[in-house]
Amino acid sequence: MSKAKPKRTLTLPLVALAIFLPLLAACGKPGDSSGGSGAAAGGGAAGKDNDQFVKFAQCLRQNGVPQWPDPVDGKFRIRPGSVDPNSPQVKAAAQKCKSSRPLVASAPSRSSAEVGPPTRPISRQARLTRPTRLDEGDGVIPDGVAVSVFDEERPAVGKLAPDLLDALRRAATDAEADGVEFRVNSGWRSPKYQQRLLQDAVVKYGSPEEAARWVSTPQTSAHVKGEGVDIGPKDAAAWLSEHGAPYGLCQIYRNEPWHYELRPDAVVGGCPPLYADPTEDPRMRR
Ligand SMILES: [Zn+2]
Numbered sequence: 001m002s003k004a005k006p007k008r009t010l011t012l013p014l015v016a017l018a019i020f021l022p023l024l025a026a027c028g029k030p031g032d033s034s035g036g037s038g039a040a041a042g043g044g045a046a047g048k049d050n051d052q053f054v055k056f057a058q059c060l061r062q063n064g065v066p067q068w069p070d071p072v073d074g075k076f077r078i079r080p081g082s083v084d085p086n087s088p089q090v091k092a093a094a095q096k097c098k099s100s101r102p103l104v105a106s107a108p109s110r111s112s113a114e115v116g117p118p119t120r121p122i123s124r125q126a127r128l129t130r131p132t133r134l135d136e137g138d139g140v141i142p143d144g145v146a147v148s149v150f151d152e153e154r155p156a157v158g159k160l161a162p163d164l165l166d167a168l169r170r171a172a173t174d175a176e177a178d179g180v181e182f183r184v185n186s187g188w189r190s191p192k193y194q195q196r197l198l199q200d201a202v203v204k205y206g207s208p209e210e211a212a213r214w215v216s217t218p219q220t221s222a223h224v225k226g227e228g229v230d231i232g233p234k235d236a237a238a239w240l241s242e243h244g245a246p247y248g249l250c251q252i253y254r255n256e257p258w259h260y261e262l263r264p265d266a267v268v269g270g271c272p273p274l275y276a277d278p279t280e281d282p283r284m285r286r
Helices: 012-026 047-062 088-096 124-129 162-177 191-205 234-243
Strands: 183-186 228-232 249-251 259-262
Touching: 162 228, 162 234, 162 249, 162 259, 228 234, 234 249
Parallel strands: none
Antiparallel strands: 183 228, 228 259, 249 259
């Protein structure tokens, strides 16, 4: 429909992405929203939304982008040559104007040359806590289900690294003779599952920094690599703490007495000193 339109304004996906990228990044995966309910092309501006756009434009102008236009019908129309939405100045200003930045529900996928206001703003909190479809295929262990190290049909167990699984099974067999039963509380996790845990931790602990003490990213997590396992209950973790080294099974973090990884050298030399928490682990630094 806009095919015949003269090229008076910049194409938008780029513009919108440049401006809204920080927001989208802070809110997790933008592509998840199925409905695309947010930015319908040509949707009229509700008064409140338009106010947001006006405030945002004012803020950009006050922060180093004097030529940023006011919204027209709740949309920013950027004339070529007037301002480069991809410039560092615009990005820096957009960052400073975070609080007045209009919310967008998803990355615009339309080819229109206009940014429209959202029809239904989605709060950051709502986005973070919105249910993601995760199941056993992601390594989730359903509540109340006791999973043993021998339940290899469950991805959480079956996708653990073979040498870790082998060590766990030998240890579990010997522990059983001592009357102690191992349960896998968490094993292999998909990157999606790990990302969800991280998002939940940011909400729970209030900041990414504090969350990092407890939950790794999908890129750094030993669970995602199949190289970490959380063992319960307490007496099983205690058994491993005492007897794990000859199997190469070591606790890594002082704040996670349940988390074990394979350290083959431990069979001879014992387990390495503990890190206080994951932030001390060089592997976790990006
Ligand atoms: Zn763990």
